[in-house]
Amino acid sequence: MNLKLETLTKIDEVITHYPEKRSATLPLLHLIQEDVGCIREEAIEWIAQKLGLQPINVYEVVTFYPMFRRQPIGRRHIKVCRTLSCALMGGYKTCETFEQEFNTRAGPTEVSPDGEVTVEFVECLASCGTAPVVLIDDELHQKVDCAKAKQLAAQIKAEAKK
């Protein structure tokens, strides 16, 4: 499996935190999903081998937790904060705008029909004073009301056509 060197280093380090190697299953799944975007069969087998488990043991964890994706998400990842300040300032409407713009539903495993975006609700993005806040890939956008959400959606669509 093709993991970044940084991920491999973290994995080896994380395993040392647990007296029983199998307890590192969850953190390893998170690290791999962060690196490659989803958990494929090869990741399950790789983790099982690394931790001395059967693939079924890892598979059970993957299917139990909804945050693990078996398929890649959209090319762009839109995370809309739904915690108190953002919710009060219209975060839900902001999210709805993205859903409508890309004809999709918010959810960690949902992908818009064009494969372009995954829209997801997340908890506080630590910028509560500038609510509602949206993180698109690694870029934070503040005071994203419906009009600004439409602008950002248009920008993503324009970039997709390039």
Ligand code: FES
């Ligand atoms: S409540 Fe949304 S950033 Fe903190």
